[in-house]
Amino acid sequence: MLDLADDVLPYPxxxxxxxxxxxxxxxxxxxxxxxxxxxRRGQTELRQRxxxxxEICKLSGLDKSAAQRFSETLVTLGxxxxxxxxxxxxxxxxxxxxYYTFMVSHRLAQIAMxxxxxxxKVYDTTVNLxxxxxxxxxxxxxxxxxxxxxxxxxxxxxxxxxCASPGTVMLAHMPEDxxxxxxxxxxLRKITEYTLTDxxxxxxxxxxxxxxxxxxxxxxxxxxxxxxxxxVLLMDGRAVAAVxxxxxxxxxxxxxxxxxxxxxxxxxxxRISDSLTDAx
Amino acid sequence: MLDLADDVLPYPxxxxxxxxxxxxxxxxxxxxxxxxxxxRRGQTELRQRxxxxxEICKLSGLDKSAAQRFSETLVTLGxxxxxxxxxxxxxxxxxxxxYYTFMVSHRLAQIAMxxxxxxxKVYDTTVNLxxxxxxxxxxxxxxxxxxxxxxxxxxxxxxxxxCASPGTVMLAHMPEDxxxxxxxxxxLRKITEYTLTDxxxxxxxxxxxxxxxxxxxxxxxxxxxxxxxxxVLLMDGRAVAAVxxxxxxxxxxxxxxxxxxxxxxxxxxxRISDSLTDAx
DNA sequence: ATGAAAGTATCGCATTGTGATACATAGTTT
DNA sequence: AAACTATGTATCACAATGCGATACTTTCAT
Numbered sequence: 107m108l109d110l111a112d113d114v115l116p117y118p119x120x121x122x123x124x125x126x127x128x129x130x131x132x133x134x135x136x137x138x139x140x141x142x143x144x145x146r147r148g149q150t151e152l153r154q155r156x157x158x159x160x161e162i163c164k165l166s167g168l169d170k171s172a173a174q175r176f177s178e179t180l181v182t183l184g185x186x187x188x189x190x191x192x193x194x195x196x197x198x199x200x201x202x203x204x205y206y207t208f209m210v211s212h213r214l215a216q217i218a219m220x221x222x223x224x225x226x227k228v229y230d231t232t233v234n235l236x237x238x239x240x241x242x243x244x245x246x247x248x249x250x251x252x253x254x255x256x257x258x259x260x261x262x263x264x265x266x267x268x269c270a271s272p273g274t275v276m277l278a279h280m281p282e283d284x285x286x287x288x289x290x291x292x293x294l295r296k297i298t299e300y301t302l303t304d305x306x307x308x309x310x311x312x313x314x315x316x317x318x319x320x321x322x323x324x325x326x327x328x329x330x331x332x333x334x335x336x337x338v339l340l341m342d343g344r345a346v347a348a349v350x351x352x353x354x355x356x357x358x359x360x361x362x363x364x365x366x367x368x369x370x371x372x373x374x375x376x377r378i379s380d381s382l383t384d385a386x
Numbered sequence: 387m388l389d390l391a392d393d394v395l396p397y398p399x400x401x402x403x404x405x406x407x408x409x410x411x412x413x414x415x416x417x418x419x420x421x422x423x424x425x426r427r428g429q430t431e432l433r434q435r436x437x438x439x440x441e442i443c444k445l446s447g448l449d450k451s452a453a454q455r456f457s458e459t460l461v462t463l464g465x466x467x468x469x470x471x472x473x474x475x476x477x478x479x480x481x482x483x484x485y486y487t488f489m490v491s492h493r494l495a496q497i498a499m500x501x502x503x504x505x506x507k508v509y510d511t512t513v514n515l516x517x518x519x520x521x522x523x524x525x526x527x528x529x530x531x532x533x534x535x536x537x538x539x540x541x542x543x544x545x546x547x548x549c550a551s552p553g554t555v556m557l558a559h560m561p562e563d564x565x566x567x568x569x570x571x572x573x574l575r576k577i578t579e580y581t582l583t584d585x586x587x588x589x590x591x592x593x594x595x596x597x598x599x600x601x602x603x604x605x606x607x608x609x610x611x612x613x614x615x616x617x618v619l620l621m622d623g624r625a626v627a628a629v630x631x632x633x634x635x636x637x638x639x640x641x642x643x644x645x646x647x648x649x650x651x652x653x654x655x656x657r658i659s660d661s662l663t664d665a666x
Numbered sequence: 667a668t669g670a671a672a673g674t675a676t677c678g679c680a681t682t683g684t685g686a687t688a689c690a691t692a693g694t695t696t
Numbered sequence: 697a698a699a700c701t702a703t704g705t706a707t708c709a710c711a712a713t714g715c716g717a718t719a720c721t722t723t724c725a726t
Contacts, residue, residue, distance in 0.1 A: 130455040130675095131462055132714070134414040134683070139463055146487045155491030159704055171685050174705075175410040182411055183419055184519075185484075193692090193704065197488040199519050202526060204465075205485030206542025207426045208477040211435030216536045223532040239464070239479050246482060249530075252503040256496045262486025410706095412683070414714070440672055451716050454674075473673065473723090 156196035236272035271323035271335035272348035279345035336375035436476035516552035551603035551615035552628035559625035616655035
């Protein structure tokens with residue numbers, strides 16, 4: 107039995123944040139999102155798609171009454187579904203609406219999509235677009251390949267920025283103080299035995315990524331995965347995203363990745379950068 | 387200038403609903419989602435990605451104070467972003483999290499994904515998976531093609547069930563009273579000049595779809611689009627989803643769609659149905 | 667300059683959410 | 697079966713919290 111709870115989640119979510127102090131904040135809204143987030147934790151920590159009320163309590167940090175109020179509210183709104191038999195809750199299909207709301211107005215994704223699709227056909231590989239959010243890189247566009255695993259096909263996945271190639275490359279092409287702040291806020295724990303966790307080594311790696319214009323991560327976030335990333339840059343040199351192409355063993359190794367996937371990633375990222383600046 | 391507002395959205399969202407009466411409901415939560423929904427309306431009705439506070443008021447039905455409170459709350463939580471210069475709000479990247487939360491636990495999508503990818507390669511076409519939500523068909527999985535338009539690549543898009551082939555085919559394979567209820571609740575307005583809007587004609591069309599096991603819609607929801615859909619069925623014959631393959635003119639016409647896309651859609655849907663029942 | 671419209675801040679009131687408690691139901695163990 | 701435990705549901709008095717009218721500030725058009 108896993109021990110949940112306790113690292114009780116960032117709530118109340120600000121009053122700590124510098125420039126959010128004093129802004130109006132409706133606590134109930136924060137709590138409802140704690141409930142929705144509980145399902146994500148439930149999936150990673152408990153490996154189950156549906157949660158009972160008491161599990162929601164533990165994972166959200168809310169008491170029983172609150173958990174019930176918010177869960178039922180979310181059911182009424184369609185964002186959770188409730189199995190009448192088991193009385194357990196699960197994510198509702200209406201949640202997809204917000205993905206659409208975000209993506210449909212996301213110019214970067216719109217521009218990148220056809221270019222990424224083309225790129226995926228070159229070697230029949232998965233190709234992803236990543237963007238920074240806090241200390242994570244989030245996959246926003248993924249062009250899937252039939253043989254890939256389901257989890258690696260889904261947009262919305264998060265990976266700690268410090269230990270994955272898209273993160274490295276975005277941190278590298280970012281004002282240094284911002285990058286430092288991200289590293290400082292990151293939970294620097296080893297994901298695999300190859301994960302770098304000390305700041306100087308990470309900064310050296312970032313410097314090299316900046317120099318080369320790409321980064322190859324050798325099993326630092328996943329065993330048997332040598333993955334490449336190249337930055338999508340604005341004219342001022344800031345990275346707004348990264349193109350990420352994973353290469354899985356045994357099909358790909360460090361050498362073939364350098365020979366084939368690196369140029370592809372760099373070129374794809376550059377084409378996106380160009381289209382982006384043209385469009386402005 | 388479009389007149390917005392007024393059809394002030396279904397709020398308070400239940401007390402009307404039969405079996406949701408008396409369930410605890412936190413009004414603030416409902417209102418925060420009104421704000422998020424406002425962005426979707428803003429995109430379709432105003433064609434703009436970001437909204438000012440007063441636009442949020444109109445589109446959400448909230449007063450100025452409430453709109454501000456909830457918008458700022460959502461900014462603090464990361465679900466909206468605010469441009470400091472223009473003071474306008476736009477959807478935040480964190481919204482993607484909920485897509486992931488839903489999809490990662492969605493067995494149907496997991497099973498369907500590789501099968502849909504295979505299908506998309508046969509004629510290099512877009513292939514979609516749709517599911518019912520209220521009176522709409524929602525696209526939950528989409529395998530994009532480079533030449534397609536961005537809007538048709540995004541999961542989360544909704545189409546009224548009555549006038550699109552995936553909807554027709556799902557309604558057809560549904561207990562009749564449920565299908566009738568959906569039609570009754572639908573806003574039966576012509577989308578194109580070919581849209582059927584009278585119930586008997588729609589029911590005849592559904593009957594034929596049930597008989598054939600697929601449906602081809604000829605420009606009923608979009609001009610120059612002849613699209614095919616076939617139902618994904620459980621063992622009891624109920625549809626849980628539909629495979630949808632659009633065929634755009636001039637590349638595709640009614641004849642070539644029948645010859646090629648119909649068998650592909652039917653076969654793909656059947657393979658998903660089989661995998662689904664195997665997995666249980 | 668002037669005015670209108672949009673955005674932000676303030677604050678007393680009472681509505682609304684709160685959470686302790688009690689009750690009901692499901693699932694397990696003896 | 698009965699007894700027990702855990703989990704889910706309902707109730708309710710209190711006051712904290714969200715409410716929204718008002719006033720203030722900024723921005724943009726004229």
